[in-house]
Amino acid sequence: MALLSQPYRALIIGSTGTIGSAFMELLQEKTSCIECIGLSRQSAPSIDYQDPNSIQAAAKALSSSGPFQLIINTIGVLHSADWMPEKRLEDLNSDQLIELMKINAIGPALTISHFSKLLDPNHSVMATLSAKVGSIEDNRLGGWYSYRASKAALNMLIKTASIELARSKPNTALIALHPGTVNSRLSKPFRGEQIGRPPLDAANDMLKVIEGLNKEDSGSFISYSGERLPW
Numbered sequence: 001m002a003l004l005s006q007p008y009r010a011l012i013i014g015s016t017g018t019i020g021s022a023f024m025e026l027l028q029e030k031t032s033c034i035e036c037i038g039l040s041r042q043s044a045p046s047i048d049y050q051d052p053n054s055i056q057a058a059a060k061a062l063s064s065s066g067p068f069q070l071i072i073n074t075i076g077v078l079h080s081a082d083w084m085p086e087k088r089l090e091d092l093n094s095d096q097l098i099e100l101m102k103i104n105a106i107g108p109a110l111t112i113s114h115f116s117k118l119l120d121p122n123h124s125v126m127a128t129l130s131a132k133v134g135s136i137e138d139n140r141l142g143g144w145y146s147y148r149a150s151k152a153a154l155n156m157l158i159k160t161a162s163i164e165l166a167r168s169k170p171n172t173a174l175i176a177l178h179p180g181t182v183n184s185r186l187s188k189p190f191r192g193e194q195i196g197r198p199p200l201d202a203a204n205d206m207l208k209v210i211e212g213l214n215k216e217d218s219g220s221f222i223s224y225s226g227e228r229l230p231w
Ligand SMILES: NC(=O)c1ccc[n+]([C@@H]2O[C@H](COP(=O)([O-])OP(=O)(O)OC[C@H]3O[C@@H](n4cnc5c(N)ncnc54)[C@H](OP(=O)(O)O)[C@@H]3O)[C@@H](O)[C@H]2O)c1
Pocket: 013, 014, 015, 016, 017, 018, 019, 020, 040, 041, 042, 047, 048, 049, 050, 074, 075, 076, 077, 103, 129, 130, 131, 132, 178, 179, 180, 181, 182, 183, 184, 185, 186, 187, 196
């Protein structure tokens, strides 16, 4: 039985990002979604992965707005003004590795820790955007060391949390969701405008996948097409 029964209340974390904004736009138009709250560095309360305390504080501030049947976390980084993804071993540096672990793995894990308490215990889904390049088995091209490693760490954290939640909240699914290549701020330096899909198309596809999830899908790494990805 599908976990996202209707009507549902949604929370988008990273709501000012390209894919996060597309989810906001999509869900605000869905009659089945009775409320869609956006959380970001700019919102009140705010969430900033440079300040881990903001994660718990935001969850606490939103606890009276729940329970949520759907939480989607879209926060993630690939590049910054100071660095681009590493092409070779000699590009590796501790600052970049630490930064990507902080934003792509530690922040999302703490978000699962604090926000899973806001999930509806009767039926709910929490999807965290990962990336297919975080798949260890699928890694054929190499490169992008810190991004790949941070998303692989994220995947392990989601899988581990899903096993714990299967005991305490058996009607909840925690998944790692791959959006595909999307035309966004993140993909822009990598020909994202040419090869990426429109963010609204990606959000639509991912919502269809989410709508079809049942509790047995918890702890899966799933693509926007519904394909199960190898860890
Ligand atoms: N685009 C793709 O082709 C693609 C492919 C595979 C996976 N993904 C994943 O999809 C997710 C969304 O990416 P996108 O393409 O929408 O990129 P984006 O437009 O750059 O959005 C990134 C989001 O992360 C937020 N963020 C960055 N640093 C943060 C911090 N320290 N604290 C809180 N929020 C922070 C941004 O907030 P601000 O708005 O405040 O900057 C924004 O909401 C990411 O997890 C990414 O890894 C994307």
